[in-house]
Amino acid sequence: MKRKKLVVGNWKLHGSLLENQRLLNRLKQELPALSGVDTAVCLPFVYLHQAQTVLQDSGIGWGAQNVSQFTEGAFTSCISAKMVAEFGCTYTIIGHSERRALKLESNQVATKRLLNALHAGLTPIFCVGETLDERDGHMAELIVRNQMLNVVYGLDDEAFALAKKFNMVIAYEPVWAIGTGEHATPEQAQRMHAFIRMMVAERDREFAEHIRIVYGGSMAPHNAHSLLSMPDIDGGLIGRAALVAEDFIAICQTANQCLAQKTAALEPSPPAFSQ
Numbered sequence: 001m002k003r004k005k006l007v008v009g010n011w012k013l014h015g016s017l018l019e020n021q022r023l024l025n026r027l028k029q030e031l032p033a034l035s036g037v038d039t040a041v042c043l044p045f046v047y048l049h050q051a052q053t054v055l056q057d058s059g060i061g062w063g064a065q066n067v068s069q070f071t072e073g074a075f076t077s078c079i080s081a082k083m084v085a086e087f088g089c090t091y092t093i094i095g096h097s098e099r100r101a102l103k104l105e106s107n108q109v110a111t112k113r114l115l116n117a118l119h120a121g122l123t124p125i126f127c128v129g130e131t132l133d134e135r136d137g138h139m140a141e142l143i144v145r146n147q148m149l150n151v152v153y154g155l156d157d158e159a160f161a162l163a164k165k166f167n168m169v170i171a172y173e174p175v176w177a178i179g180t181g182e183h184a185t186p187e188q189a190q191r192m193h194a195f196i197r198m199m200v201a202e203r204d205r206e207f208a209e210h211i212r213i214v215y216g217g218s219m220a221p222h223n224a225h226s227l228l229s230m231p232d233i234d235g236g237l238i239g240r241a242a243l244v245a246e247d248f249i250a251i252c253q254t255a256n257q258c259l260a261q262k263t264a265a266l267e268p269s270p271p272a273f274s275q
Protein backbone atom coordinates (compact mmCIF):
# COMPACT_ATOMS: atom_id res chain seq x y z
CA MET A 1 0.00 0.00 0.00
CA LYS A 2 1.38 3.37 -1.03
CA ARG A 3 0.66 5.96 1.65
CA LYS A 4 1.72 9.55 1.18
CA LYS A 5 4.12 10.52 3.94
CA LEU A 6 3.20 13.19 6.47
CA VAL A 7 5.75 15.33 8.29
CA VAL A 8 4.45 17.54 11.11
CA GLY A 9 6.43 19.96 13.24
CA ASN A 10 5.41 20.14 16.88
CA TRP A 11 6.76 23.48 18.03
CA LYS A 12 5.80 22.84 21.67
CA LEU A 13 6.37 25.91 23.88
CA HIS A 14 8.53 27.80 21.41
CA GLY A 15 8.13 30.79 19.17
CA SER A 16 7.56 34.51 19.01
CA LEU A 17 5.80 36.54 16.36
CA LEU A 18 9.10 37.50 14.80
CA GLU A 19 10.76 34.07 14.90
CA ASN A 20 7.62 32.39 13.60
CA GLN A 21 7.40 34.78 10.71
CA ARG A 22 10.94 33.94 9.65
CA LEU A 23 10.49 30.20 10.04
CA LEU A 24 7.10 30.05 8.32
CA ASN A 25 8.32 32.20 5.43
CA ARG A 26 11.28 29.88 4.94
CA LEU A 27 9.03 26.80 4.96
CA LYS A 28 6.73 28.50 2.50
CA GLN A 29 9.63 29.00 0.11
CA GLU A 30 10.67 25.35 0.09
CA LEU A 31 7.91 22.95 1.08
CA PRO A 32 5.18 23.59 -1.51
CA ALA A 33 7.48 22.18 -4.20
CA LEU A 34 7.46 18.78 -2.49
CA SER A 35 4.38 17.16 -3.95
CA GLY A 36 5.10 13.69 -2.56
CA VAL A 37 4.72 14.61 1.11
CA ASP A 38 2.11 16.34 3.25
CA THR A 39 3.60 18.88 5.64
CA ALA A 40 2.25 20.83 8.59
CA VAL A 41 3.21 22.70 11.74
CA CYS A 42 1.45 22.57 15.12
CA LEU A 43 2.03 25.80 17.02
CA PRO A 44 0.95 27.28 20.35
CA PHE A 45 -2.70 28.40 20.22
CA VAL A 46 -1.87 32.08 20.25
CA TYR A 47 0.02 31.79 16.96
CA LEU A 48 -2.66 29.94 15.00
CA HIS A 49 -3.92 33.14 13.44
CA GLN A 50 -0.41 33.99 12.34
CA ALA A 51 0.00 30.54 10.80
CA GLN A 52 -3.31 30.92 9.03
CA THR A 53 -2.28 34.30 7.63
CA VAL A 54 1.11 33.15 6.42
CA LEU A 55 0.34 29.61 5.27
CA GLN A 56 -3.09 30.13 3.70
CA ASP A 57 -3.07 28.59 0.20
CA SER A 58 0.53 27.43 0.54
CA GLY A 59 -0.30 23.73 0.71
CA ILE A 60 1.38 23.55 4.14
CA GLY A 61 -1.10 22.65 6.87
CA TRP A 62 -1.19 23.93 10.40
CA GLY A 63 -2.73 22.74 13.62
CA ALA A 64 -2.98 22.93 17.38
CA GLN A 65 -1.05 20.97 19.97
CA ASN A 66 -4.15 19.95 21.89
CA VAL A 67 -7.84 20.70 22.28
CA SER A 68 -10.03 20.66 25.36
CA GLN A 69 -12.03 17.66 26.47
CA PHE A 70 -14.88 20.14 26.97
CA THR A 71 -16.88 21.75 24.24
CA GLU A 72 -18.18 24.85 26.03
CA GLY A 73 -18.80 26.21 29.51
CA ALA A 74 -17.10 27.51 32.64
CA PHE A 75 -13.68 25.98 31.99
CA THR A 76 -11.17 28.77 32.42
CA SER A 77 -8.21 28.62 30.01
CA CYS A 78 -9.57 25.72 27.97
CA ILE A 79 -9.67 25.98 24.19
CA SER A 80 -12.16 23.90 22.27
CA ALA A 81 -11.71 21.98 19.04
CA LYS A 82 -14.38 24.14 17.43
CA MET A 83 -12.44 27.32 18.28
CA VAL A 84 -9.27 25.90 16.84
CA ALA A 85 -11.08 24.84 13.68
CA GLU A 86 -12.12 28.46 13.15
CA PHE A 87 -8.46 29.29 12.57
CA GLY A 88 -8.30 26.98 9.58
CA CYS A 89 -6.47 24.19 11.36
CA THR A 90 -6.35 20.81 9.70
CA TYR A 91 -4.66 18.97 12.55
CA THR A 92 -4.49 18.75 16.28
CA ILE A 93 -2.13 16.66 18.35
CA ILE A 94 -3.89 14.64 21.06
CA GLY A 95 -2.45 12.73 24.01
CA HIS A 96 1.17 13.82 23.66
CA SER A 97 3.31 12.15 26.33
CA GLU A 98 4.33 15.54 27.70
CA ARG A 99 0.66 16.04 28.55
CA ARG A 100 0.26 12.51 29.85
CA ALA A 101 3.42 12.85 31.98
CA LEU A 102 2.13 15.94 33.73
CA LYS A 103 -0.83 13.76 34.75
CA LEU A 104 -3.06 16.10 32.85
CA GLU A 105 -4.26 13.46 30.50
CA SER A 106 -5.44 9.94 31.13
CA ASN A 107 -6.40 7.64 28.29
CA GLN A 108 -10.04 8.56 28.97
CA VAL A 109 -9.41 12.30 28.77
CA ALA A 110 -7.34 11.86 25.62
CA THR A 111 -10.23 9.96 24.07
CA LYS A 112 -12.65 12.79 24.92
CA ARG A 113 -10.32 15.27 23.27
CA LEU A 114 -10.05 12.99 20.27
CA LEU A 115 -13.83 12.84 19.94
CA ASN A 116 -14.13 16.62 20.15
CA ALA A 117 -11.47 17.03 17.49
CA LEU A 118 -13.29 14.64 15.16
CA HIS A 119 -16.64 16.34 15.70
CA ALA A 120 -15.02 19.67 14.80
CA GLY A 121 -13.71 18.18 11.56
CA LEU A 122 -10.05 18.14 12.59
CA THR A 123 -7.52 15.42 11.83
CA PRO A 124 -6.28 14.19 15.20
CA ILE A 125 -2.69 13.07 15.55
CA PHE A 126 -3.13 10.64 18.41
CA CYS A 127 0.10 9.96 20.30
CA VAL A 128 1.09 6.70 21.93
CA GLY A 129 4.38 5.44 23.30
CA GLU A 130 6.12 3.78 26.22
CA THR A 131 8.63 5.08 28.78
CA LEU A 132 12.12 3.63 29.15
CA ASP A 133 11.16 1.67 32.27
CA GLU A 134 8.24 0.18 30.43
CA ARG A 135 10.44 -0.81 27.50
CA ASP A 136 13.11 -2.25 29.77
CA GLY A 137 10.37 -4.17 31.58
CA HIS A 138 9.26 -5.67 28.22
CA MET A 139 5.95 -3.87 28.53
CA ALA A 140 6.20 -1.55 25.52
CA GLU A 141 3.59 -3.35 23.44
CA LEU A 142 1.25 -3.75 26.38
CA ILE A 143 1.39 -0.01 27.12
CA VAL A 144 0.86 0.98 23.52
CA ARG A 145 -1.94 -1.54 23.22
CA ASN A 146 -3.64 0.02 26.24
CA GLN A 147 -3.33 3.51 24.78
CA MET A 148 -4.66 2.29 21.44
CA LEU A 149 -7.61 0.39 22.90
CA ASN A 150 -9.63 3.57 23.29
CA VAL A 151 -9.06 4.41 19.67
CA VAL A 152 -9.75 0.95 18.34
CA TYR A 153 -12.65 -0.15 20.53
CA GLY A 154 -13.56 2.99 22.48
CA LEU A 155 -15.00 4.85 19.51
CA ASP A 156 -18.54 4.06 18.53
CA ASP A 157 -19.36 3.48 14.86
CA GLU A 158 -20.20 7.12 14.24
CA ALA A 159 -16.94 8.35 15.75
CA PHE A 160 -14.92 5.69 13.97
CA ALA A 161 -16.49 6.76 10.68
CA LEU A 162 -15.35 10.33 11.45
CA ALA A 163 -11.84 9.06 12.22
CA LYS A 164 -11.78 7.51 8.75
CA LYS A 165 -13.35 10.53 7.10
CA PHE A 166 -10.84 12.95 8.62
CA ASN A 167 -7.88 10.60 8.19
CA MET A 168 -6.92 10.20 11.82
CA VAL A 169 -3.18 9.81 12.28
CA ILE A 170 -1.39 7.80 14.99
CA ALA A 171 2.01 9.00 16.21
CA TYR A 172 4.27 6.45 17.84
CA GLU A 173 6.50 8.46 20.14
CA PRO A 174 8.60 6.41 22.52
CA VAL A 175 8.97 8.70 25.53
CA TRP A 176 12.65 7.81 25.95
CA ALA A 177 13.39 9.07 22.47
CA ILE A 178 11.71 12.46 22.82
CA GLY A 179 14.15 15.33 23.07
CA THR A 180 17.02 13.02 24.01
CA GLY A 181 18.86 12.77 20.70
CA GLU A 182 18.44 9.00 20.99
CA HIS A 183 15.95 7.77 18.41
CA ALA A 184 14.36 4.34 18.18
CA THR A 185 16.17 2.15 15.69
CA PRO A 186 14.28 1.78 12.42
CA GLU A 187 13.66 -1.87 13.32
CA GLN A 188 12.29 -1.03 16.78
CA ALA A 189 10.01 1.62 15.34
CA GLN A 190 8.91 -0.55 12.42
CA ARG A 191 7.96 -3.37 14.80
CA MET A 192 5.77 -1.06 16.87
CA HIS A 193 4.21 0.61 13.82
CA ALA A 194 3.29 -2.79 12.38
CA PHE A 195 1.81 -3.71 15.77
CA ILE A 196 -0.28 -0.53 15.82
CA ARG A 197 -1.48 -1.16 12.27
CA MET A 198 -2.45 -4.68 13.24
CA MET A 199 -4.52 -3.25 16.10
CA VAL A 200 -6.35 -0.91 13.75
CA ALA A 201 -6.98 -3.90 11.47
CA GLU A 202 -8.74 -5.66 14.34
CA ARG A 203 -11.45 -3.03 13.92
CA ASP A 204 -11.19 -2.19 10.23
CA ARG A 205 -8.83 -3.87 7.80
CA GLU A 206 -9.29 -1.37 5.04
CA PHE A 207 -8.63 1.64 7.27
CA ALA A 208 -5.54 -0.10 8.64
CA GLU A 209 -4.09 -0.02 5.14
CA HIS A 210 -4.76 3.69 4.78
CA ILE A 211 -4.08 5.14 8.20
CA ARG A 212 -0.82 7.02 8.55
CA ILE A 213 1.32 6.03 11.50
CA VAL A 214 4.11 8.56 11.99
CA TYR A 215 7.17 8.30 14.20
CA GLY A 216 8.29 10.93 16.73
CA GLY A 217 11.36 11.01 18.95
CA SER A 218 14.60 12.72 17.93
CA MET A 219 13.94 12.42 14.23
CA ALA A 220 16.52 14.57 12.48
CA PRO A 221 18.02 14.95 9.01
CA HIS A 222 20.71 12.32 9.69
CA ASN A 223 18.30 9.53 10.71
CA ALA A 224 15.17 10.45 8.74
CA HIS A 225 15.97 8.30 5.73
CA SER A 226 16.51 5.06 7.62
CA LEU A 227 13.33 5.58 9.65
CA LEU A 228 11.14 6.78 6.79
CA SER A 229 12.24 3.92 4.54
CA MET A 230 10.49 1.42 6.80
CA PRO A 231 7.26 0.07 5.30
CA ASP A 232 4.98 1.05 8.19
CA ILE A 233 6.55 4.42 9.05
CA ASP A 234 4.43 6.94 7.20
CA GLY A 235 6.09 10.13 8.33
CA GLY A 236 7.36 12.01 11.33
CA LEU A 237 6.22 14.18 14.23
CA ILE A 238 9.20 16.43 14.75
CA GLY A 239 10.05 18.44 17.85
CA ARG A 240 13.45 20.07 18.12
CA ALA A 241 14.36 19.75 14.44
CA ALA A 242 11.12 21.49 13.46
CA LEU A 243 12.45 24.72 14.95
CA VAL A 244 15.36 24.88 12.54
CA ALA A 245 14.09 25.62 9.05
CA GLU A 246 16.90 23.80 7.23
CA ASP A 247 16.48 20.66 9.35
CA PHE A 248 12.73 20.50 8.97
CA ILE A 249 12.97 21.12 5.24
CA ALA A 250 15.62 18.38 4.94
CA ILE A 251 13.35 15.86 6.71
CA CYS A 252 10.44 16.81 4.44
CA GLN A 253 12.68 16.41 1.39
CA THR A 254 13.72 12.97 2.58
CA ALA A 255 10.09 11.95 3.06
CA ASN A 256 9.33 13.23 -0.41
CA GLN A 257 12.12 11.10 -1.88
CA CYS A 258 10.98 8.03 0.04
CA LEU A 259 7.62 8.14 -1.69
CA ALA A 260 9.30 8.54 -5.08
CA GLN A 261 11.54 5.53 -4.37
CA LYS A 262 8.63 3.41 -3.19
CA THR A 263 6.63 4.32 -6.27
CA ALA A 264 9.52 3.32 -8.51
CA ALA A 265 9.88 0.02 -6.65
CA LEU A 266 6.18 -0.72 -7.10
CA GLU A 267 6.09 -0.02 -10.82
CA PRO A 268 6.36 -3.14 -12.96
CA SER A 269 9.68 -3.36 -14.75
CA PRO A 270 9.43 -2.87 -18.50
CA PRO A 271 9.23 -6.06 -20.53
CA ALA A 272 12.59 -7.49 -21.58
CA PHE A 273 13.57 -6.37 -25.04
CA SER A 274 13.30 -9.28 -27.45
CA GLN A 275 14.41 -9.31 -31.09
Ligand code: 13P
Residues within 6 Å of the ligand: 010, 096, 173, 177, 178, 179, 180, 181, 216, 217, 218, 219, 237, 238, 239, 240, 241
Ligand atom coordinates in the same frame (compact mmCIF):
# COMPACT_ATOMS: atom_id res chain seq x y z
P1 13P B 1 11.86 15.67 19.48
O1 13P B 1 11.87 15.58 17.98
O2 13P B 1 12.44 16.92 20.01
O3 13P B 1 12.45 14.43 20.09
O4 13P B 1 10.33 15.70 19.93
C1 13P B 1 9.46 14.77 19.41
C2 13P B 1 8.10 15.11 19.82
O5 13P B 1 7.77 15.08 21.01
C3 13P B 1 7.15 15.51 18.78
O6 13P B 1 5.85 15.57 19.26
